[in-house]
Structures are given as structure tokens and as C-alpha cells.
Amino acid sequence: MALIRTFVLVALGFSLCPIIAQASTDWKPRPPFASTFSIVALDPDTGELGVAVQSHWFSVGSLVPWAEYGVGAVATQSFVEVAYGPESLRLMREGRSPKEALDLLTRKDEQRAVRQVGIIDARGRTATWTGEGCITHAGHTSGKNFSVQGNLLASAEVWGTMASAFESAEGRLADRLLAALDAGQSAGGDVRGMQSAAILVVGRGEPGKPWTQKKIDLRVEDHPEPIEELRRLVRLQQAYDLANEGDSLVGQKKFEAAFRAYDQALSLDPDNDELIFWRGSMYMMAGKPEAALADVRRAVELNPRWLKLLPHLGPDLFPGAADILEKIRR
Numbered sequence: 001m002a003l004i005r006t007f008v009l010v011a012l013g014f015s016l017c018p019i020i021a022q023a024s025t026d027w028k029p030r031p032p033f034a035s036t037f038s039i040v041a042l043d044p045d046t047g048e049l050g051v052a053v054q055s056h057w058f059s060v061g062s063l064v065p066w067a068e069y070g071v072g073a074v075a076t077q078s079f080v081e082v083a084y085g086p087e088s089l090r091l092m093r094e095g096r097s098p099k100e101a102l103d104l105l106t107r108k109d110e111q112r113a114v115r116q117v118g119i120i121d122a123r124g125r126t127a128t129w130t131g132e133g134c135i136t137h138a139g140h141t142s143g144k145n146f147s148v149q150g151n152l153l154a155s156a157e158v159w160g161t162m163a164s165a166f167e168s169a170e171g172r173l174a175d176r177l178l179a180a181l182d183a184g185q186s187a188g189g190d191v192r193g194m195q196s197a198a199i200l201v202v203g204r205g206e207p208g209k210p211w212t213q214k215k216i217d218l219r220v221e222d223h224p225e226p227i228e229e230l231r232r233l234v235r236l237q238q239a240y241d242l243a244n245e246g247d248s249l250v251g252q253k254k255f256e257a258a259f260r261a262y263d264q265a266l267s268l269d270p271d272n273d274e275l276i277f278w279r280g281s282m283y284m285m286a287g288k289p290e291a292a293l294a295d296v297r298r299a300v301e302l303n304p305r306w307l308k309l310l311p312h313l314g315p316d317l318f319p320g321a322a323d324i325l326e327k328i329r330r
Contacts, residue, residue: 034055034057034060034063034064034077034078034080035055035056035057035077035078035134035135035151035152035190036053036054036055036057036060036064036077036078036150036151036152036190037053037054037055037148037149037150037151037153037158037159037162037181037184037189037190038051038052038053038054038064038065038075038077038118038148038149038150039051039052039053039075039118039146039147039148039149039162039166039177039180039181040067040073040074040075040118040119040120040126040146040147041073041120041145041146041147041166041173041176041177041180042073042120042121042122042124042145042146042173043145043172043173043176044124044145046173046203046204047069047070047122047203047204048069048173048201048202048203048215049067049068049069049071049072049073049120049122049201049202049203050067050073050173050174050177050199050200050201050202050216051064051065051066051067051073051074051075051177051198051199051200052065052177052178052180052181052197052198052199052200052230053065053075053077053181053197053198053199054181054184054185054189054190054194054196054197054226054227055077055190055195055196055197056190056192056193056194056195057195057196058195058196058221058222059196059219059221059222060195060196060197060198060219061196061197061198061200061218061219061220061221062219063076063077063080063082064076064077064080064085064198065085065198065199065200066085066086066088066089066200067089067200067201067202068089068093068202068213069122069202069203069204069205069213070122071089071092071093071121071122072088072089072092072098072119072120072121072122073119073120073200073202074088074089074117074118074119075117075118075149076088076115076116076117077116077117077149077151078114078115078116078130078131078134078135078138078151078152079111079114079115080115081109081111081115083105084105084115084117087101087105088101088102088105088117088119091104091105092119092121097121097125097127098119098120098121098125098126098127099125099127101119101127102117102119102127102128102129103127105117106129112129112131113131113132113133113134114131114133114134115129115131115134116128116129116130116131116134116138116140116149116150116151117129117149118140118147118148118149119147120145120146120147124144124145126142126146126147127147128140128142128147128149130149130151134151134152135151135152136151136152136153137150137151137152137153137154137155137156137158137191138150138151138152138153139151139156139159140159141159141160141163142163143163143166143167144167146163146166146167148162148163148166148180148184150162150184150190152190152191152192153188153189153190153191154187154188154189154190154191155187155188157187157188158184158187158188158189159184161183161184161186161187162180162181162183162184162187163180164183165179165180165182165183165184166179166180166183173201174199174201174216174234175234177199177201178199178227178230178231178234181197181227181230182227185227194223194224194225194226194227195222195223195226196219196220196221196222196223196226197219197220197223197226197227197229197230198218198219198220198230199216199217199218199230199234200214200216200217201214201215201216201217202214202215203215216234216237218230218233218234218237220233235268235269236268236269238265238268239265239266239268239269239272239275240265240275242261242262242264242265242268243261243262243265243275243278245261246258246259246260246261246262246265246279246282247278249261250282250285255282255285255286258282259279259282259286262275262278262279262282266279271302273298273299273302273303273306274299276295276298276299276302277295277296277299277306279295280292280293280294280295280296280299280318280324281313281317281318281319283295284318284319284320284321284324285319289320289323289324292320292324293324293327293328296310296324296328297328300328307325307328307329310322310324310325311325
């Protein structure tokens with residue numbers, strides 16, 4: 001299959017001469033072919049670091065994006081050497097700049113001609129490498145607190161269009177990263193089309209708990225409109241983050257603030273039966289049984305399985321569950 005794919009790409013007019021020349025004398029298994037377009041960026045106000053990527057390659061998110069809060073973010077692509085991700089982060093963690101890290105890694109990489117890598121550190125410094133063997137259109141550009149890069153693209157406008165979109169976008173870092181992906185696709189994107197996309201955002205977490213640094217880690221493995229689907233998932237995660245905030249406020253008996261958080265969550269995903277049901281439980285805890293009944297009725301309309309759960313919930317999770325169940329079954 002790898003040989004067939006090589007001939008097909010050559011027939012399309014892409015140059016794989018560096019790969020073929022090397023293979024004729026020293027054959028090695030071909031690395032994952034995640035040709036793609038991506039962005040790495042820093043939000044200087046929050047310290048969040050992120051990567052967003054799209055490709056006509058299955059599960060691009062399992063290969064390309066790497067990030068660590070307080071250290072940096074990396075996109076490793078084209079004929080992917082995954083080690084550029086963790087190794088770049090290690091070198092920056094040890095005090096190297098993105099350029100120093102990238103220079104060290106490319107210098108010892110015999111296949112650097114077919115690599116493409118974008119790096120940013122927690123200070124907003126960037127470094128990017130597009131090897132001369134990357135399939136055209138291939139290139140990169142960087143600006144204040146970001147770098148964009150792409151290869152095997154439908155046009156040479158992709159990376160510049162992405163940069164402009166990121167610079168002009170507003171909102172959270174995740175929103176700006178998605179705006180860059182949209183722009184890249186609108187300029188032609190991957191010449192093969194779309195298949196998978198991913199977004200990774202890290203931020204400040206709890207001391208001693210590095211897993212709490214991961215704010216967004218979402219992947220669309222195989223989809224006809226992966227960027228659109230990725231945006232839906234980002235919106236859904238925001239809804240659940242607000243719901244989690246509401247749950248925490250309930251534990252503090254701050255019911256009005258909790259209702260506001262849940263209301264915001266449901267404004268993002270109005271027919272989410274899970275969130276509607278648990279808002280109903282909050283209403284019961286706050287002594288608002290009529291509002292609770294309305295929410296549970298709606299949740300059951302959307303998903304009748306909630307009727308099976310209600311009898312199993314104790315008063316700590318859903319006070320008066322039996323009464324609510326009886327009224328719904330009448």
C-alpha cells in the first residue's frame with residue numbers, strides 16, 4: 001500500500017524524490033503521513049497554550065499536538081516523527097528556547113527534510129521548520145504568540161490566511177484556534193480534503209496535579225466535516241465545564257449562582273437531557289419542586305431511561321426522587 005500511495009502522489013505532481021532516493025539505498029518503514037495544517041499559540045493573559053490541527057488522515061490528534069502548561073506547545077507533522085513533541089517539551093522544560101530545541105532535534109534527524117514542526121514556549125517565542133522535502137504547497141509563518149504551518153495544501157494561501165484569522169479573532173484561546181482552522185480550510189486546506197481534527201489546550205491547574213492542566217483535549221478521528229464537529233465538541237465541553245461549576249456551587253449551598261451556571265450550560269446545548277435532569281435535582285435541593293418536576297419531565301421526554309435511574313438516587317443526590325417519579329407516572 002505504501003508503494004501504491006507513493007506512485008499515486010507522484011502522478012498528482014507531488015515530489016517525493018528525497019524519500020525515494022533514501023529508500024533506494026537505506027530502506028526504512030515510512031513514518032505516519034499526517035500531512036496537515038495546524039497552529040500553536042499562547043494566550044498571554046491566561047497563560048494557556050494550545051494546538052489545533054486538521055488533516056485528511058485518520059486520527060491526526062493522536063500524532064500531531066503536544067502541550068504542557070508553563071512550558072510550551074508543539075505540532076509535529078508531515079512525515080511525522082512523534083518524538084519531536086515530547087522531546088521539544090523536555091528541552092524547553094530544561095531551559096532551551098524553541099529555536100534551540102528545534103535546532104538540536106533537526107540536526108540529528110536524518111529525515112529532517114520531510115518534517116514539519118511548529119513550536120511555541122510559555123513566553124510566546126516560536127520556532128518552525130518546514131523541510132525542503134515536504135509536499136507542496138508547504139510553508140509556515142509566525143506572529144505575536146503563535147505559529148501556523150501546513151503541507152500538502154491546496155494553495156499557498158493557507159498559512160497566511162490562518163495567521164490573519166487568528167490575529168483578528170476574539171474570545172478564548174480555543175475559539176481563536178478554531179477560527180484559524182476555519183480560515184485554513186476556507187483557503188483550500190489539505191488538498192485531499194478533510195477527515196480528522198483535534199484541539200489541545202493546557203492551562204493553570206492544581207499544584208501537584210498535572211492532569212488538571214489539561215483544559216481541552218478533543219479529537220475527531222474520522223468525520224466528513226471534522227472542524228465543524230470539533231467546534232460542536234468544544235461547545236459541549238464548555239457546557240459541561242459550566243455544569244461542573246454549578247455542581248461545585250451546589251455543594252457550597254450557593255444555589256442561585258449554581259442555577260446561573262447551569263442555565264449558561266443549557267444555553268450552549270438546550271436539549272441536553274443529562275444537564276436538564278441534574279438541574280432538576282438542584283431545584284429539589286433548593287426547595288423548588290415545581291421547577292424540578294418540569295426539568296425531570298423534559299429530561300424524560302428526551303430520554304426515558306431517566307425513569308429507571310430515579311428510584312436508585314438517594315436524598316443526597318436527588319431529594320424527593322420518589323415523589324417526582326410518582327407525579328411523572330400519573
